[in-house]
Amino acid sequence: xxxxxxxxxxxxxxxxxxxxxxxxxxxxxGYLCSHYMETEGHYVTGMNNQxxxxxxxxxxxxxxxxxxxxxxxxxxxxxxxxxxxxxxxxLSALLAMAFLISGLAILVLDLGRPDRLIVAMTTYNFxxxxxxxxxxxxxxxxxxxxxxxxxxxxxVNKFSRPAGIFAFTWRIVLTTGTGSIFGFLxxxxxxxxxxxxxxxxxxxxxxxxxxxxxxxxAINYFQKTLFSEEILQNLRKLTLLFLFANLxxxxxxxxxxxxxxxxxxxxxxxxxxxxxxxxxxxxxxxVIGLILPLYILFRDENKSExxxxxxxxxxxxxSFLAMYVIIIAGQAxxxxxxxxxxxxxxxxxxxxxxxxxxxxxELGLGLGGxxxxxxxxxIGIANLDFLPTVIKSPEAKKAVGSDS
Amino acid sequence: MTIDTKLSRRGFxxxxxxxxxxxxxxxxxxxxxxxAKPLNEEVNSDTKWAMSIDVDKCAKGCTACVDACVEENGLxxxxxxxxxxxxxxxxxxxxxxxxxxxxxxxxxxxxxxxxCCDVCxxxxxxxxxxxxxxxNQHTCIGCRYCMMACPFKARSFVHENLTExxxxxxxxxxxxxxxxxxxxxIDHGIPTTACEEACMKEGHKAISxxxxxxxxxxxxxxxxxxxxxxxRADLSLKQRxxxxxx
Ligand code: SF4
Ligand code: SF4
Numbered sequence: 001x002x003x004x005x006x007x008x009x010x011x012x013x014x015x016x017x018x019x020x021x022x023x024x025x026x027x028x029x030g031y032l033c034s035h036y037m038e039t040e041g042h043y044v045t046g047m048n049n050q051x052x053x054x055x056x057x058x059x060x061x062x063x064x065x066x067x068x069x070x071x072x073x074x075x076x077x078x079x080x081x082x083x084x085x086x087x088x089x090x091l092s093a094l095l096a097m098a099f100l101i102s103g104l105a106i107l108v109l110d111l112g113r114p115d116r117l118i119v120a121m122t123t124y125n126f127x128x129x130x131x132x133x134x135x136x137x138x139x140x141x142x143x144x145x146x147x148x149x150x151x152x153x154x155x156v157n158k159f160s161r162p163a164g165i166f167a168f169t170w171r172i173v174l175t176t177g178t179g180s181i182f183g184f185l186x187x188x189x190x191x192x193x194x195x196x197x198x199x200x201x202x203x204x205x206x207x208x209x210x211x212x213x214x215x216x217x218a219i220n221y222f223q224k225t226l227f228s229e230e231i232l233q234n235l236r237k238l239t240l241l242f243l244f245a246n247l248x249x250x251x252x253x254x255x256x257x258x259x260x261x262x263x264x265x266x267x268x269x270x271x272x273x274x275x276x277x278x279x280x281x282x283x284x285x286x287v288i289g290l291i292l293p294l295y296i297l298f299r300d301e302n303k304s305e306x307x308x309x310x311x312x313x314x315x316x317x318x319s320f321l322a323m324y325v326i327i328i329a330g331q332a333x334x335x336x337x338x339x340x341x342x343x344x345x346x347x348x349x350x351x352x353x354x355x356x357x358x359x360x361x362e363l364g365l366g367l368g369g370x371x372x373x374x375x376x377x378x379i380g381i382a383n384l385d386f387l388p389t390v391i392k393s394p395e396a397k398k399a400v401g402s403d404s
Numbered sequence: 405m406t407i408d409t410k411l412s413r414r415g416f417x418x419x420x421x422x423x424x425x426x427x428x429x430x431x432x433x434x435x436x437x438x439x440a441k442p443l444n445e446e447v448n449s450d451t452k453w454a455m456s457i458d459v460d461k462c463a464k465g466c467t468a469c470v471d472a473c474v475e476e477n478g479l480x481x482x483x484x485x486x487x488x489x490x491x492x493x494x495x496x497x498x499x500x501x502x503x504x505x506x507x508x509x510x511x512x513x514x515x516x517x518x519x520c521c522d523v524c525x526x527x528x529x530x531x532x533x534x535x536x537x538x539x540n541q542h543t544c545i546g547c548r549y550c551m552m553a554c555p556f557k558a559r560s561f562v563h564e565n566l567t568e569x570x571x572x573x574x575x576x577x578x579x580x581x582x583x584x585x586x587x588x589x590i591d592h593g594i595p596t597t598a599c600e601e602a603c604m605k606e607g608h609k610a611i612s613x614x615x616x617x618x619x620x621x622x623x624x625x626x627x628x629x630x631x632x633x634x635x636r637a638d639l640s641l642k643q644r645x646x647x648x649x650x
Pocket of ligand 2: 525
């Protein structure tokens, strides 16, 4: 077996500090935004009693979904024992940790009472899927830490496979849990369906893979030792596979909703006459997020890195809009409180399709969260040996990405 | 508001009716008040608070119940209708088949299987054994998951700093709140909600509140005489607020 040598991020200290302070600044802004929201109250945001979850939740859910998805690379190496991916596994676990922490940070800072975090950590309602998610998330962070340790420390290296398998199982449960946060909302036509959980898993695989690619490319910009051609081709295959799977589950989700007569009106809303939401769905989630990337990857016969990069960027734009459709459109559609009556007037906007225009505060908080995840990665790779210096792939032929 | 001028025009009649109705109802309230348990006694499931709303009696343009709730619970707003709290509101609805237009008060339906309580991560949303669903203002972290879960949009999030809360109804920025069947009155032995009282005073008597286990309570009587229905019965939430003539 080839020896893999892991090293710290080799970067000029000036560049490091520039990045550090740049990201730190964005984090500070994010924190100040959340502080402002907390002291003034949420009326300064675009959220209200109609759209109760807004931009912070789009960011947070997306980051958490990505967190479980980036672990994919480590899973392929540990669970499916693919040597090709082994050198990349520790970084993948670090990314998972970073995205998870920042997603949670956003969620907490958006609470009405973030100062009561301790209440959330000590009083549990075990009937609540939300409470279970708090467990799942903190457990995931702990497991990741152990997993990273088994990968980086040669003395405990033999435990890395079981740790990896455990982390893999946990992350599937975790994404199911995240999806179920919405799936449990029986009263909202957008959500009360079981397909939402698998849809979230498949989304996490896609988004995680491309985010992984993006981060590795960014690191590669400074330190050209990380990426072999085979890995690139494998990531490409994975991306294609997950794009197809996503498309399939998205169709499945909407077709099932069409069959649930209660949800028919909502489907019409999303697919046909929901205005900005319909546009976000078709143009954003479907075309930008799925069709265009598929087209680009298929058309490029040279299988070049640049086409994968364009696809990646499109997928990420699409991922954001997909979350927008799931989280905002689901609330924008008015609740159906009466079966035989139509609501004509209400002082509480029961009869209108809600609009949501986020303010700078929510945006600041969201971007601060993204910066937080990047700074964790930066500090991690600069101080611990996460990055493989040379990637040898002795059994590259066997290592195909289609088995995950 | 147009309602106010109407009210003052009808002021005399209304006052007379409400005076009469107070005289008429006070004995009832007092007997039940004696029946209600003292404050230091635990709430128990022998009492089942419930409300029945006769939609045909609910008057167009009348907001007595809403105003009474605002006053009782100190729900003053900031003239920002999208973020101000509303515990009870009036809806105008139209029958899809017959085009008949009606008005209904909408409030927390005090579900026996409350989705808001099921999803609440800290258990701040809870249901008392006597059927009242309410939010513990000390443990609510303001995640708003309960608002996502409620099928009737019965809940409000306090979006800004409050300064003039009433002592009987604790509220606070960053927490979620909703109708609690005037729990403070009930626990002090007054078994009528502010909205019911106001509706009676107006002479409409569209709202009947009371203890289901007492066959003579106003709500039991209302349920006996009229066929009541639950909204969104398909969700099987077994709400304690029911509607007749809908
Ligand atoms: S109506 Fe809404 S707030 Fe009230 S108990 Fe039911 S779910 Fe909870
Ligand atoms: S907002 Fe408060 S009451 Fe509602 S689910 Fe969250 S913690 Fe519970």
